[in-house]
Every structure is written in C-alpha cells, then in structure tokens.
Amino acid sequence: MSVAQQIKKVTAKAITSLYNIELPQESILINATKPEFEGDYTIVLFAFVKQLKKNPEQLGNELGEYLVKENSELFTSFNVIKGFLNLTVSNNYWLHFLSTNYNNINFGIKEKTNAKVMVEYSSPNTNKPLHLGHLRNNFLGWSIAEILKANGNAIVKTCVVNDRGIHICKSMIAWKLFGNNETPETTHTKGDHLVGGFYVKFNDAYKKEIEEIINTGKTKEQAEKEAPIMLAAQQMLVDWEAGKPDVIELWKQMNNWVYKGFDETYKKIGSNFDKIYYESNTYLLGKNLVKQGLDKNVFYKKDDGSVWIDLTKDGLDEKVVQRKDGTSVYITQDIGLAEQRQKEYNAQQSIYVVGDEQNYHFKVLKLICKKLGLPSADGIYHLSYGMVELPTGKMKSREGTVVDADDLVAEMINIAKHKTEELGKVKDFAEDELTELYNTIGLGALKFFLLRVDPKKKMIFNPEESIDFHGFTGPFIQYTHARIKSILRKAMVNGQWSIENNSPLTIQHSLLPLEKQLAVQLEIFPAIIEEAATEHDPSKLAIYIFNIAQTFNSFYSQHSISNAENEEKKLLRLQLATLTAQILKAGMSLLGINVPERM
Secondary structure, three states: OOHHHHHHHHHHHHHHHHHOOOOOHHHOOEEEOOOOOOOOEEEEOHHHHHHHOOOHHHHHHHHHHHHHHHOOOOEEEEEEEOOEEEEEEOHHHHHHHHHHHOOOOOOOOOOOOOOEEEEEOOOOEOOOOOEHHHHHHHHHHHHHHHHHHHOOOEEEEEEEEEOOOHHHHHHHHHHHHHOOOOOHHHHOOOHHHHHHHHHHHHHHHHHHHHHHHHOOOOOHHHHHHHOHHHHHHHHHHHHHHOOOHHHHHHHHHHHHHHHHHHHHHHHHHOOOOOEEEEHHHHOOOOHHHHHHHHHOOOOEEOOOOOEEEEOHHHOOOEEEEEOOOOOEOHHHHHHHHHHHHHHHHOOOEEEEEEEHHHHHHHHHHHHHHHHOOOOOHHHEEEEEEOOEEEOOEOOOOOOOOOOEHHHHHHHHHHHHHHHHHHHOOOOOOOHHHHHHHHHHHHHHHHHHHHHOOOOOOOEEOOHHHHOOOOOOOHHHHHHHHHHHHHHHHHOEEOOEEOOOOOOOOOOOOOOOHHHHHHHHHHHOHHHHHHHHHHOOOHHHHHHHHHHHHHHHHHHHHHOOOOOOOOHHHHHHHHHHHHHHHHHHHHHHHHOOOOOOOOO
16 A cells, blocks of 8 residues: 555545544545655645535644544654645655655556456558558557556457558559569568558559649649549549459458568557457448348438448437448447447547547447447547647648658667767677667657657657657667666675675664655656556656666766765665665556666
C-alpha cells in the first residue's frame, strides 16, 4: 500500500473516530504538498467541511492533531493553510520503504488479473512504407499495451492491415505500366519502399493525364473521371473483387513484398502483434449485422436500396451502413470485426489507436454497436492522437513528401553516433558495442520525443532537439541511468557494497532535503503506472521518469555516495541510487526504450 493510500485509510478512520461519520476513502483527496509549504502530502478539506459542519481551520487542526498522535510511526507534524492540511511523513517511513524496495525488481508491477484488453495499432496500407505518423501510432499502441499489462491486465496486441481497395490497385497499375518486372531483389530495395514508389508514380502520371485532358477543353472534374490510368485502376479493383487470377496473383506478390518490408521495420523499432487482421478477409464482415439491425429497426432502407442509421437524436447525423449495390462501408466492416474479435478474445476493453481525424468515426462505431446490443460496445475506446508534423510542415503520401520510418530511424541513429562521438566518452567501446549503443540512443530519442507529449496534442518532431543529452529527452534519461550504474559498479567489491554496516537504516531525521525528495518521488512509481494506464497516456510516465532523472542529478551533484559522511549515509544513498536506476530502466522499458549500462 502506497503512502497516499495509507493516508486516505487513516484519515477515513480518524473522521469516523472524531465525528462518528463514515466517509469512503476514495472521497478523500490527497495531493503532494506544494514546494513552498512545509509537508509531504496535503489533504484537501473543502470536500467534507459542509458535511462535518466545521470551518476548514478548525477541522484541519483537529484532524492533524489526531493523525499525528494516533499514527506517530507515519507522521511527525502537520500544518493547516487555507483549507489544506499538510502532513509531514516520518523519515522512518521513507527509510523502511527504501530498504524494502531498493532491490525489488517488480516494484510498481501489479499482479495479473482476469481483465483482458485488446489494443489495435499501426493499421498500415500496403501501398506505401511506414512513415513518421505510423511511428507515433506504433509507439503509442505498444507502450499503452505494456503499461496496461504492468497494471495487471492480460493484453492482446492486434493490427489491421489495409491490403485492398483502390489505393492498392494504383500501385499495381503503376508497376504494370512502369515497372519493367522490377522486384525488391533486382532493385536492392525494401519491398514496401518499392511499392510505395509506384504509388507516387501513379499519381504523377495521373496529374499529367488530367492536365492533357483539360487542355482539350474539358473541366478538371471531367478529366479526373476520364484519365485512362484512373479508369485502369478502377477496372483492376473490379477484377480483384471478381477474383481474376492474374490480378490476384499480382496483388499477392506486391503485398508480400510490402509485408516483408514492414516486418523489417517493425523488428527495428521493436513493434510486435499477437494477431494481424487483413481487410481482404474482413471487408465482408458486418453484412449479417445489417440484416439484424433492419429487423430490430435500428437501421432503415432508403428507396434506392441503401441502408442507413439515423443518429440525429444522439447529436450526430445519418450514416450509411450499406451501399445500394449491397457492398459494405468501412463502419460496417468495423462493426463486424468488433463482433468477431469479441467472440475470439472476450476482451473487456478494445482500444483503437487511431489519429484524431477519425474521432467522428469511432463515436459512430460505439453508438451503432450499443444500439445493436453487441457485447463489445461498452469496451470500445478510441485512443485518439494528434498528427505529427515536421518543422517544414505536413507530409503527403501521394506527393512523395512523407518521411519514411526507415529513413528517419537511420537518421536518428546517425545523429546519435555524431553526438556521442562529440562527447568523446566511448573510446574504449568495441565496434559491436558502439553499433548497439547508437541504435539504443537513436531509437530511444525518437520514441521518447514522440511519447513525451499528451497523445491528444498535435506535435512537431525535430530530430536534433530530440537527441539533446541535457534536455527533456530520452538520451538524458539513458545517460543518467548509465551514470548511476557506473557509480554502483565502483561501490562494489566482490559483488558486495563496500560498507562496514549493511544493517537496516533506523536513525530518525537522517534524510537531507534532496534525499527525501528523491525517495518521495520514487515511492509514487506504482501510482504513475496506474495513472498512465487509466488515462491511456504514456506521457504521464515519460514526464515522471524525466523528473526522477533530474532529481537524481541534483541530489548527486550535492551529495557524494562513495565519500558519504558516514557508513549509514553511504548505505542510504546506495539504496536511493539502486532504486532510481531500477525505476528508470523499468519506466523506459514500458515506453519501449532500452537503457544502456554504460555510455
């Protein structure tokens, strides 16, 4: 039980004893005491002043006196300031916390429960390689899955691959027209890059044809419809849906090139899935649900045969769920897939990691599933995130201005190499160690920069800024971890700490301000994991880890470990350093980031 939970428990008990009123512990609001006031934790009194019929000052003093008297092992003093009761936690509590947890590798990780959560992320199209936007998506999805797992949930990581449709046919037509039978092997190109190149070539050719048709006197709208290359792509889609053998063979061949390229990228960035769904296998799902919805009067049919749902009473609008030709739309497929996955995994929650341009889509999806009475409905959660832009502006796939994930990762590793060499501290590293170090720093910088921002916010990614060893970055935290590990190695003799007395710390008032500040911050690690899981927000964890690293560096700049004032101080600081390193490593791991032992 954390100190905050203990405070809630003893406060509820105190109110019952003093005023004969029972309050639920969750109604008691506890905050960290503001730095300008004396104390560690603050109880907000306003929530129950009216119920207890006490003014805040009187209530605070009565409650404070009782808590300190009855819980002397936990509290040493209190003060009341304008409706807030500030409590100072006993140093012995922090000493006991450190000695109990400094070598607990599972500190912060909850025991497994029966709760199952499905997290869907990545969702690439097979007409282009993964890009910067996909990186934020993958890092968010993978990280929130790990954070939820650390919070006790059973996790299923899934991916839906958009492997069919007109955009895929565009790349296929361009390969037939301009490809000269090129393959990834003959061109020494990753398959996803090769296919993505033909998608760009299609759009270049399409623009050119539109221009030529406009020059004959036709409107732009007419030209867009009549361009031969677009007509060819549309015909290819018809042929694909009809199962034409040569089209299916080319489709499979080009998609396989892309899948192999995706796998290389996923392996490099550390992304993985328990189950991959392909749209070509799921696009017919949901048709049976349309029939059920019509039978239940959830849906209605228009005169042209198309099927709709009226959501105007729910503050939305009318939405088509089946076209007049009987084909399904995206929302129908998603309803069908939600039902299928519920049957497969029976997850209590399904998290869709999808950009905020799809906010409306997921409101409609959840609402339709509820109206159909599907068991998956209540668990649908859209982890909406803002787009990533570069300092130069937005990216566009069809114009070839997208930053490929592979290129960006390579650039980050190269920047890490140059920045590290500038510091000149790796001259004794072997070549393979350096390669691994540059990969660790480069990828760590990229992931941390994309995860440190609240997912709901748009962001601008700056490679140079992300790898600053002194800023709010992954490399700063990695360097702090490596620094601590170096300190701990130097303190070891034959596998043991070189101190005369390794007995538990007991001396009251032995914590200096920065020692206590660090201990207080370390103690809330489990609560931060829980908060990040509840809010589906890895940035909570990223900010916390950065603050821990900052506090440790401040502490270490003022207080020596190897030359501590006495053996007890040395033991205390070794425990602080050990737990700090452990939490930095565990926290960064939940973000998908490795921390080096030395750098």
